[in-house]
Amino acid sequence: MDIDLRKLRYFVAVAEELHFGRAAERLFVAQPALSRQVRALEEDLGVQLSRRDRRGTVLPPAGAQLLDDAVSLLAASAAMVRRVAAAAGEKPVFTIGFMPGITVTPAVRMLKARHSSLSVRLLRTGWSDQVEVLRDGRADVSIIRLPVDQSGLHVQPLFTESRLAVLPIDHPLAGRSAVTVLDLADDHLLQDPDAVPEWRDVARELRTGERDDVPALHSVEEKLELVAAGAGICVLPLSTAAFYTRPDVVAVPVDGIGPSRVCLAWVATHRSRFIQDFVDVSPSLAPTA
Incomplete structure (x- = not known):
């Protein structure tokens, strides 16, 4: 089965906006035309991709799965066109x-x-x-x-490059010139423990099963906000810690942690x-x- 990429782009707009009107404005098309394209895609695939309830537009499992796959597919399609043009020497x-x-x-x-x-x-x-x-x-x-x-x-x-522990300014270890991994064993790490296996091996919250779930953090800024608020610590490469400085956190070298x-x-x-x-x-x- 061949998938029409235009229909796919229309569906992605609806799925991301969860509102046909806003999606139509984003795409600069009339809402009835957008609805027809999404219905046509549903007929092509033989599944329901969206539905409306009292809260607005929601995605059933098939629609959520298609959104996950469609974003990367559309990006890959655009990249293919770009690479072909580059290979031909055009722009x-x-x-x-x-x-x-x-x-x-x-x-x-x-x-x-x-x-x-x-x-x-x-x-x-x-x-x-x-x-x-x-x-x-x-x-x-x-x-x-x-x-x-x-x-x-x-x-x-x-x-x-070396990695540093980033601590809130009022942390008991904030004044140290360096710390060890064992010094951080009682702290809450705002990262996947597998990213810092040396900490993972000694962390009290992992030994006792008291570790709270860490929400997905997509930027250094988010990590630093939580560190400054006293929610935990993080470990950053030297260049990253040096670039993202702020007065309410301090970066301290850690003995016993492998380099980035x-x-x-x-x-x-x-x-x-x-x-x-x-x-x-x-x-x-x-x-x-």
Whole structure:
């Protein structure tokens, strides 16, 4: 079965807005035309994708699943068109994903020096999507922090840097010049414990089963807000902690925690002169002493 991407775009707008009127305004189409396209997609798939109740538009399980898949499919479609145009030499665009705290400017300048007509775009990523932006086509390369699922990717190490514990300013350890992992055993970590296995191995809240669920945090700013409010601590790479400074938190070196490993990644099957040239200039991404 062939899926009409226009119908898919219309459905995504409805699913994200949960309101046909707002979705129609977003797409600059008439609401009856939008409704017809969504109904046509439902007929194509043989399932109900949305329904209206007293609260408005809601997604049944099939609609929620399609939304999850459709966003990446539409992004991949747009990326395919972009890569084909770039391969043909028409309006080449190169998109670089990067994690917070990493300075991309030196490598971008060197790449532009080689390809003056190339349009370079930057895409800030987070732990949850730093490799997904490669798989769904939003980025050509991504500067990532390990660990990640490396399946289907080529991953090239770039550099390592130490990690620091970020504490509220009134934390008992805030005045220390350094702490150990054991010093943090009684603290609540505002991250996936697997991201800091050294803490995970000694944490009291994991040993006693008292750990509360940590909501999904999509940015460094969210983590720092919670740290400042006394909700817990977090562990950040040195460059990230240095970039996101604020007066109500303090970053302290931690003895016994492994470094952050920064790598360059791209989809292993993708070939382009721009990727290879960016690989060549990527050593400039390493921070200078």
